[in-house]
Amino acid sequence: MGKTKYRFNPETLQYDRIEHTFRQKIFRFFIYFFASVLLAAIYLGVLSLFVDSPKDKKLKREIAEMRTQYELLNKRLEQVNTVLADLQQRDDNLYRTIFEADPIPSSVRKAGYGGVNKYSDLEGYDNSDIIISTTRKLDIITKEAYVQSKSYDELIRLARNKEKMLSCIPAIQPISNKNLRRIAAGWGWRIHPIYKIRKFHYGIDFSAPKGTPVYATGDGVVKKIVRSRRGYGNEILIDHGFGYVSLYAHLNGFNVKKGQHVKRGDVIGFVGNTGLSTGPHLHYGVMLRGKYVNPINYFFNDLTPDEYEKMVKLTNNVKQSLD
Ligand SMILES: [Zn+2]
CATH class of the missing domain: 1.20.5 (Single alpha-helices involved in coiled-coils or other helix-helix interfaces)
Known part of the structure; x- marks a missing residue:
């Protein structure tokens, strides 16, 4: 112009x-x-x-950097997961076994994921997939670590109770070795002495003279006293806590009352021949959480390894129980 x-x-x-x-x-x-x-x-x-502007270039660099960081985090989470899985495995198979606690079912360990999409806020971005998968992984690990720490709390409580537990769990023979004539029958399939048919024998028969003292095999409370001429005859049930109950059957007489607290080794009754029985003996049973278990595994206090081995052989040899 x-x-x-x-x-x-x-x-x-x-x-x-x-x-x-x-x-x-x-x-x-x-x-x-x-x-x-x-x-x-x-x-x-x-x-x-x-062509990218310098700002675009900077943003792109940042996004690439973040993706790399997320991928690294993902790898580290996987390593944490491996460590956690090892802790869980040791917890279930070692620590909880020592204290006779049931393993934590994986349905509990892995519970609480799926269903409602709690990551919808993170959707709709170019890198949503990696952000969501990393966040989910972290959430799951956090939850599993929480379950694990709760289990350790329980183990600490069990460890504190261990002494009490050791004095409660059945751990001796209910008949003293000096009075024992023989182990008449052990745990397993036996010919029933009266019905002469194969029946599972859920305990151990100790053959001993009538009137022989019968001992409580662990501390506990007398849960039940049964006076009967049938089945197990006169019997005593002792609740030891920690899921354990012991049974003493075919007794001649009682030395305790229902509700009485007993210590391991207390005389609770006397050997007899009451109920379905073919000779004076004590039928001894151990229940754990409502199911009979083999009492042979609960004599660890008063038998030497040799005696124990002898007993295992004896209980396995006899084919007919006294019931
Ligand atoms: Zn029996």
Whole structure:
């Protein structure tokens, strides 16, 4: 616009200087201005399709960096998971076994995931998949670690109770070795002495003279006293706590009352021949959480390894129980 423009005038045959009014000048200025702005915008727009701005480049670098970080975190979570799985395995198979606690079912360990999508907030981004999978992994590990720490709390409680537990769990023979004639029958399939059919024998028969003292095999409370001429005859049930109950059957007489607290080694009754029995003997049974278990595993206090081995042989040899 700084240049002066001329127009040829055929009448005067001269070049006349073109004069513009101020309004025209302003108008032209804006036309040029907007045209160049528009052009610049189009140019930038086209450019940005093919070339990243420094800001774009920085953002892209950041996203790539974060993806790498997430992948690293994922790997580390997997390592933590391996350590945790090892702790869980040791917990179930070692610590909880020592204290006779049931292993924690995996349904409890792995519970609480699935169902409602709690990660919907994280959806809709380019990298949603890795963010969600990492967050989920972390959530699961947190939960499992919590279950594990609860289990350790329980183990600590069990360890504190261990002394009490050791004095309660049946751990001696109910008949003293000096009075014992023989082990008449052990745990397992035996010919029933009266019915003469194969029946499972859920205890051990100790053959001993009538009136021989019968000992409580662990501390506990007399849960039940039965006076009967049938089945197990006169019997005593002792609740030892920790899921254990012991049974003493075919007794001749009682030395305790229902509800009485007894200590291991207390005389609770006397050997007899009551109920379905073919000779004076004590039928001894041990229940753990409502199921009979082989009492042979509960004589650890008063038998030497040799005696124990002898007893295992004896109880396995006899094919007929006294019941
Ligand atoms: Zn028996």
